[in-house]
Each structure stands twice: as C-alpha cells, then as structure tokens.
Amino acid sequence: MAAALAFWAAALLIGALALPLAFALLRRLPDSGAGMAFALGLAFLGYGYFLLRWLSVLPPGRGGYLLAVAGLALTAAAVAGRDRRLPATLRRSGPAIAAAAGLFTFFFFAYVGFRAYQPDITGTEQPMDFMYLNATLGSPGYPPQDSWLAGERASYYYFGYLQVGALTEVAGVRASEGYNLGLAYTFAAAATGIASLVFALARWTLGSRGQRWAVVAAGTAVVLLLAVGSLSAVFEWAAAHGHYNASLYRAFGVEWLIPCHGGPTQDCFSGLLSPRTTSWYPTEFWFWWRGSRIIPGTITEFPFFSFLLGDLHPHVMSIPLVFLSLGLSASLWRGREALNLWSHRRPATGIALALVFGALAFQNAWDILTFSAVLAVAVVARNARDRPFAQALRAAASYLGPVFAVAVIAYLPWYVDFRSQASGIYPYVGEGTRPEHAFLQFGPVVLASLLGLSWSFRGHGRASFSQALVATAWLPLLPLAGWVLLTAYHGQTRLGIEARGPGGWVTLIVYATSAWAMAAAFLQLSRLRRPEAFALGLGATGMLLLYGAELFLIRDVFFGQSPRLNTVFKLSYQAWMLLSASGAMGLALALRGLWRSRARSGLLALPVGLLVVGGLVYPLTALPNRTEGFQKDVPATIDGLAFLARNSPGEYALTRWVEEHTAPGEVMIEASGRAWRRDEHGQPVIFDAGVDYTDAGRIAARTGRTTPIGWYFHEIQWRGDSPANQREFTRRQDLVDRAYTSKDPADVLAVMREAGARYLVVGDVELSRFPGDLMPKFEQFLDVAFESSGRRVYSVPSYEVVPTS
C-alpha cells in the first residue's frame, strides 16, 4: 500500500507541476487542461530526462530523475511567471482540477485493487516489458542499452517505459512494483485524458447550461474507452452456462463456442462441455483472451483487454499521450485567428506541440502519423473558416512545417538507434473482415459515433450535407483506387477481389460509407463553426483507420503468416480511442435529446445504449475470471515478483542479489533459453530451441543488467530479419550455451571473456535447460559470488596488483 501511495503522490506531484504548462497550452478547454496535465507533465519530464541523460548532464539513478522533476518545476515556474492570467485560470479551474485529481485517484486505486490480485510479471510479453522498464532505469548511459543484446542500444519505442521508470524512481518504489503501478497510472491518466477532451467537446456544444450532460458525455467516454469490451463476451457467458443456439452463434460469427461434434476442429469448442463454468461467470482459463482474437489472423485488442492482461506495452502506455495530442488539436481547432508561420513569433507553443507530437513516435511509433494527421486537419479546418481552402492549406503547412521539423530534431538521439520493422505498404489481398465480427468487435463504439450524424440534419438542411458529401467523396474512393493500383502492380487484383469474400466487401462498404458520412458531417459543421464537428472528425478518422486496415497492410516480420496482424491490431486500437471519444458525444447528446425534447433521433440512442451495456458484459465476466473471483489464497500485493519469492525463494534471492551487488550495465551469462539434453551418444544436443515467451533472459529482464542474448525472435522484430542479424543472434546463443555445456574450464572462461561477462548465473532456468551433468563444475574454476538453495552466481576469479602509494 505504501508503494501505491508513493506512486500516486508522485503522479499527482508531476501533474500539479504541469498545471501552468497545461493552462498555457490548453486554456480553451473548460478544465484548462487539468485532466491532461498528468500526461503533459510526465511527457515533459520524460523528455527532459532523456535529453539530459543523453547529454550526460543528469546522472543515472534516482537522483537523476529527481533533478529532472526539479527541471520540470523550473519550467513550470518560468511559464507561471509570465502568465498574467494564471490566478484567474486557477480560480476558474479549481473545481476541474479537483475533479481531475479525484477521477485520477479513483481509477488509480481501482486498478491497483484489481492488479493486487494478479500482479505477477510473467507470461505473454510481460518479461519483455519488464526488461525495457529495467533497461531505462538501470542503463549506465543513454540512450538505454538493450538488456537482451549486451553491447547494443535499445531499438524500440521505449518512451513509455522511460516515463513509468520516472514515476517509479520519483516514488522510490521497486521496479517490480513500478511495473504494475505504471499500468494503474496509465489507466487513471487515460480516464482523465478522455474525460477532459470529451467534457470540453460537450461543453462547447451545449454551452454552460449543458454542464450536467457534458459530465454525462465525459463519463460515457471513460466507459467506452476503458470498460466496454467485445460483444463476444455475451455469447461466451451464455455458452458457459450451456445456452447456445448454433444458428444464432454462426450468424454472429462465434462458431468457436458451439461444441464440437465428431471431433474437435478449428472452429468449434473442444474444451470441457459440461459444465463449462463453476460459477456465475465463465471460469474457463482465460476465456477472455478469445475476445481479442475475434477477426482471424489479427489481434483485435481494446483498452480493457490490455489492462486486464497487464502487458505494459507501448500502445497501452501511449493512451494518455494520445488524448493529450487530441486535446491540443481540439484546442488549436477551437481558436479563432488563422495559424501560419508568423504564429511562431512566440515559439513556446510550437515547441511544446513539437515535443508532444514528437513523443507520439517515441512512445508508440504507430501513433505519430494518425494523430499528426488529426492535428493537421484541425489546423487546416481552423484556417479554412475565414479564407479559401488553398490559402488555408498553405498557412497550415507553414505553421505545421516547423512544428514537425522540431518534433523530429528533438528526438534525433532516439531515431538514430531506432530500426523500424515496417518495410512498406502493401495491399491486403486476404479474406476480409466478416461483418458479424466487425459488429462484435466495434459495434458499440462505431454505432455510438454514427449517432452524431444526426447533428448534420438539425436546422441546416440536407442540401448542405449533400454538398459536403460530394466534397468528401474522394475520401473513401482514393484508398480504394490506391488498393486497386497496388494490387494491379503486384498482379493480385483478381486474388484480392475474390479472397475478400462477400462478407469482407460488405464490411468494407460499411466502413467506407460511415467514414464518408462522418467526414462530410465534419466538413459541413466545421464550416458552420459548430463545435460538434470535432467529435465527428474524430469519428471519421477512426472509421478511416478501420477502412484502411481492410485495404492495406504495413509489411513487417509477420508478413508471411499473418500479414495484417499488426496493421489491424495497431490501427483498430487507435480507432477504438477515437471512436470512444466520438461515440461518447454521439450517445450522450442523443440521450439528452431524448430526455429533453423526446427527439425521434434520440430513439436510436436506446439500442446503441443497449449495445454498450452488452459491451460491459466483457469486463463483468472477465474481471472475476482473471482474479479467480478475487479470492486467491495468496496475499494481495502489487509486487510483480512476489510470485517468484513464493515459488522459488532461491531464484528470487539470486535475482535480488544481482540487482543489489552488480554494477548497472554488467554483462551476465544466463541461459539462452534453448533446452539441451544428451543424445544416444552422450553428446549434448538441443531438443527445444524456442526461447521467446519463455523465461529466457529473465535475470536481465528483472534487473536491468545485460545478457548476450534474450528473446531471439523479438530481437529480429526490433532489428530486422536480415541474415546478418540471424547469424549474430545465433552466434550469441551458441556462445552462451557453450558456457553451460563445455567441459573445458578454459573454454568457459574464453566464452565469458568474449561476452565481456564477469558473472555466470545458475538458477532455475539453467538447471532446467541444462539438466543432469550437462553443466561443468563451475565452482572448480569460478568463484561462488552468491548461493541460496542451490542457485548460484559465479564470478570470474580476479587477481590484480594494486599500488597504494
């Protein structure tokens, strides 16, 4: 509890320090940016720390982070000292600041309460996330090292880990606690971020009299973003209790829940048939996982799933920053004067924009294009209110050009090391998303967003909407034309048309039409300076992302097996965020219409509202499943390594010893993860070469020290699938395995010398990967630096003649 309180206090402190900055950048928002101050403060703190560590101004360790906080405080003081409206803003925003702090506190501790029942940092990609967190914390130099590839710097978008690390160190908690508390922070900051944005959009739309409905809209947005899940959970729940109708289930594309007859196949349920559950919720292990794999060959993750699973991934940690970027776009869009190059006479705002939007790439590279596009559209739309479109476009370019240039320059130290795995845009020529799957996955947020279309017809006539439809017709057509051209270029047009299937074409048409309609509505309302336009713009962007992911894919290392896996995953995640904001506006305002004037259009809100309620079945059933009904027989804790202390005290003690007694940056030899045994001739042979998603590299991951090689395929993902990389990574695996299988002490010492390692670990993983007498008797030629319950750390014997005078 003390750790959670310290972390919470650190987050509040950083948020409070960022308030003057938020006021300066987001004053147009009704809460003056209070809800986004958490993300803003942490982004600025993280950037300052990164830059100053890179410049060697800040030292490693906790002190460096605290000095960065002092730097943030001085920046805030500089802004506050020049802000003559600060006292008035503070008075005006007092209730909003209190509300933001309260909302943050509620969501933070709610998540801590959940995570305390499931804190283990193990399984899925959590070891990888933990590795990056520890790498940013313990790197002796910056940019941080890659702990799973000794001697190399990290090649990943690790800004989120850096920020969670900053909170961890400022709070003074262990990294294994900081990991889980970082998730809690993200959950809470995401809630305040979207609440701040949607409250602003609703207040602008409804005016001060609509305050209550603005609060409803903000609350709905938080629910849509962080609580609603896949509608498949409704079917999961019913099926778990034995209620399934085969035709209905097939109609909704959940065949996998229908029991198998005549032997299990891929598309039917082959698990326990009766009973599938022992409680009111489905108790089948991780049933909720299927909710993130609705569309075959892809990942269809959504925020609730992310927080339930607990992988501290970049796309999760970026949610608060995404809403900060949207808040900045909304704030700029709301302004009056046109923005152009001369608007940078006072460069502070432009620099702040550059740092935030540059951080999007550093935090989750997929976000930079999407949300920079939102910014660009917002600026163009603002400029287009009082000048012809071409002029507006030129002015916007002159304004945004320097911003994006600085956004790249400011993060050059990171770009230098970053190797993107993306290798081009390709047309998608596989089976399209079936409409029923699209409905299960995105139904609530998409339909809620579409409710906003009704604003276009209210008092403006259909004529102007028709004009806007014509003006935006290129939006759905251009991507389609691009797809046709690209498929033709690759000679796959026929394949692409046929493979998509009828269902895929229906989904495509629905996505295209929705995006088109919302874009037209945005254009129409934006011309009229109607504040609702921004929400429709967000909805249109979200639909375009879903549409685009049906037509194109970013080629990466998964291209051969699951070509559009990452494209659908990352773009649909962004779409979920955008549609949550847009949908909350649509739903809340429709409900308001129904409530106040019994408007017919409001009637549509009822079925959509019901769908949202259906989407809440997912969290209601998945939460108790994940936490085993909140009745685990071990004490609740937030320490992600507590499981290790319980299950393997020797391994835990070894890990802590390494953490406390070896220098940051030290190279440790630990098992590569490949499993060995003796063959019939008594020779050591590999019988299992799989290392990814296992406990390979766990000492490096848990301590931030480095090891020659960790997860092989992940390194390939981060650095490219080149023959040179394959050779190098395999060489490292062979080198490490040689240290554990060689019988020649000189050879082991030569391996350690070549790897630059002083220590060699023999813990649980080594004992299981090199069983029997495979390992040499290290104690005969190495020093035993640590021992507990048979787990040891060996060190190379040292001999040094030291002068003392």
Next chain:
Amino acid sequence: MSDVAPGQEAAANSPSVTVSISAIAWTAVGIAFVLLRLGPIWQAPVGGAELIHLSGAWQARIGLPDDRFAPTLFQALSALVLHGTTSEVGPRLFAFLATATIPAALYLLRPRLGNAGALLALVLLALDPPAISLGVSASALGFDLAIAIWLCVLVDRAAWSWWAWFLGGFLVATAGPLPLPLVFALVAARLLTAAPPRYPLLALGGAGVSLGVLATSLRFGLGWDGLRVVPFDLFARGFDQPWASGTGVELIASYGLPTILAGSLAAVWQLRSAGHRWPVEARSLDLALWIGAAAAWLWASSQSHNPVPLAALTTPLALLVGPLLARALNAMVRADWTYARLLLPIAGFAATLSLAVAVDWARNERVGDGGQKFVFAATAVVAVSALVILLSSRTSRPTLLAAGLVVAAAPALAGTFGVALSASHEPIPSPLSTAQARELRDIALETVRDRGGLVVVHPSLRDDLTWAFRDSGTIVVSSRIPADAGFVVWPLNLPRPEGFVALEGRWVLKQEVEPPTGGGLQYLRWLIDRHSVQINPSLVAVYVKAKE
C-alpha cells in the same frame, strides 16, 4: 527572509552599550562556532561520505582512476594536500577554514535577518550536529555549507561586482549538492516573479558555471571524464552510497527534531503572515522555496543513508527561525509573567520528576511497575496542565517559549556535543574506518618485511581498505590466495586457506554506529548515555603464512 524590525535596526545603529553587548555576543558565538568544529578535525574518525571521498582523493593522488573521486573543488584540493600528508587532518583543515567564514557571512546578512536574527541563526548553525560534521569533514562536500551561506550573501547584495557572480557560478558548479536547493529556489523565485537579475550578471554567473563544469569534466587536470556536473552526480550518489549508518528518518529523529519542529512552527507563522501580502517579491520567496526544496530532498531521502539533506534543510531553517526567535524572545521578555513565575517552575519540577522516572526506565530498558507508571503519568499531567494554563492566557502565552527552549536544548546540545567531542560513538559520521584497520596495515607491512610474501586482500574488502592501507607499497587484490601470499585479509565466512594460520584477534576494518531505533526509551537512553548505541563491526579474518 524576514524584514528588519525598525526598533532593532535603530538599536543596531545606536552607539550605546547595546552595541557592545552585540559585539560581545557575535564574538562569543563566533568563537563557539569555531571551537565546536576544532575537536572533530583531529578526533573524529574517518567515516560516512568522508571515508568514500578520502579514498577517492587518495586514489587520485596516486594516479589511479576511481569512481569514488568526485571532482569537486574540495576533492581536488584534498588530492593535492594528500601529496604532502597521509593524514585526513590536512583536507579537514581546508574544510574548517571555509566553514569558519560562516559567522562573517551571517554578520553580513544582518540587514536581511536583523542583528539579533542573524546572531540567533548563527547560534542554531553553530549547534547543528550535521552542520558540524559536514563542515569539517574531508568529504567532497567540504565547502558546501560555506558556499550555500555565501551565496545568500551574494544574492542579498546583488550589486556586488561582476567577479562575485562569476565566482559564485564557478563555486556552485564545483561544489557538492548541498547548495542545490538554494540555487533551485533562487532561480524558481525569479522565474515565478518574472524578475531576473540583469543579463550581464546572469551571463557572468553562467560563465562561472560553464568554467566549473569544464573543470570538473577535466577532473581538475586529472583527465577528461566526459561531461560531469558534479553537484548532480553527488546528489544522485547520496541516494545509493552509505554516507551514514542511519536512514534519513532515523537521522532526523537523532539530530534534526528540535530544528525541524521549530522550523515548521516558524514556517507556519511566516506563511500566515505572507498570506496577506500576495503576490510576494522574489527575495521573499527565496527562503520559502529553499526550505521547500530542501524538505523535498529530505523527504525523498528518507530511506537513504545520507545526512546531507538534513544539513541542507537545517541551514535555511536556521535562517528562518533565527529572526523569528529574536522576535519571540522579545515577546517573551515583555510578556505577563504573573502566572508564569509560578506555573513554569511547577511544570519544570513535575517534568523533571516525570523525566527521572523515564530515565530510570530507559536505563533498565523496560517500563516500570504500576506505581512508577502512576508517578510518571501524574507528574506529566501536572506539567502539561501547567503549560496549558499558560497557553490559555493570551498575555502569558509567550512565556511558554522558555519551556520550549529548555525542552529543545536537551536533545540539541546532546547531539551537538556528541558530534563535536565524541564522534566515534555517533551515527554521523558512520560507517567508520577503525583505527584497527590502520594498525592492521602496519602489522601487514611488518609481517611481509620480516617473512616475505605479498599482502593479499579479497576483492570484497578492497574499497574498505583503500584509505586504511594507503601508502603501503603494492598489495594484491585477489579472489583466490596466490602461492606467494604472506599476509591475507579475508572475509570471515570463507574457509581458512591451507598453509596459513589465523592471526589471533578480533579484526574490525569498519564499523557502523546504529542510531537508536528501538523506540522512545532507547532514544532517551541514548540522550543521556551516548555510548549506549549499538555498534556493528565488519569483522574479517587475517591469515599469515605458516612457518615451514
């Protein structure tokens, strides 16, 4: 910092006998300030940050790269001084000389703090145990206290010539972390009030800082070490290295409570007064932000073994409390003593009885029987009741200060004299390098001179022995005992090497003086008997080659 009361200013300028008393008081306090720091120069054992940094300075002096050498100006001077002496006294004298200028700096701050305020601030600084320890230690932070106080003078007299700004910037950049809260406060206050100093002065200060960073990056001529902002480096190291035996919280309980409690009361008082005068000027914000930043540092260091944040907080608190204490003393003298004449002695007598019972318990390390408990409670109630009666009377309330001073004086003076006169039994400085460690070095040299062979030290003991084994020729640091070893210093938990015999004795290279952490009774016992602390020795085994 508080304004000068007109009456006090007039009194300070008045050519009456008051001036003489003032002069006598300044002289007396100045002498006390100096005398309290003289003892530790020769008597205090090498410990805490000093042990780490003296080891680093020695390594620098013999030309060995070592991370323990933190290139502050003081550390560079230490390394230079160690060319002429192997004793820690030389570097300590440098620190002492710098610290001894603090009374003069406080004297110059009279226009800001008032004559009596500055004098009382000096009294508080003179008696502050962490400040005493730090002010004469040969750690890399030897100049820090003096720099912080002189920086106040510099800012207070902003019209000083350009060289002062340049020198100030240079000294801050080549100092340890103690002045950082003040620098933060000065910058933040000027940013908040949008009242920066003139650009030429800023530029000169910046040039001084740049030169300082260049000097520290070049390690004062020992070689380029990459960009080093040494105050930041030491700030960070304070969180990781053992600069004291106790944690921040334990050090506050041991040495900081009187000052911090008085400072907190003063801060509340000052905040209430400032509440009516918003917005405030930059100068008025300085002290508040200085205290705030130092308190935040102390808070963040609560679980670190670092006494510097405590000294960093007690220094500005002394400047805050001094002037307010002067006003409070004035009010106390003028208060209505009608009831206090009777009630204060009653309270004092009752409290003494109560304390006597508690002291008895503390000596026996257990709470007494029911009768004793009753006596303790009854006398305590009488004492508290007498004080509450005084508190309830507006005109008599200031007389409570007398009781407060007496209560605060006991722990404060115990700490002061403990650190000043008997530092080997205090949690600061600690962990200590023992005198026995140096004796061991002499025995080792004698043994290998008589019998031949090498002096061999286990790598885990290497850092502990750097200072004790200085100037000992060549030794071998090895994890396995070489065949030609003659004298071996080895961890106690490792088996005795064959062919060696143990040198009889209880060999302690380093020892930690634990602060009292066992509750109120242990704390009380420590107050009356400074030797009651627990001392944890780091024992080692010593072997010599067996005669064949």
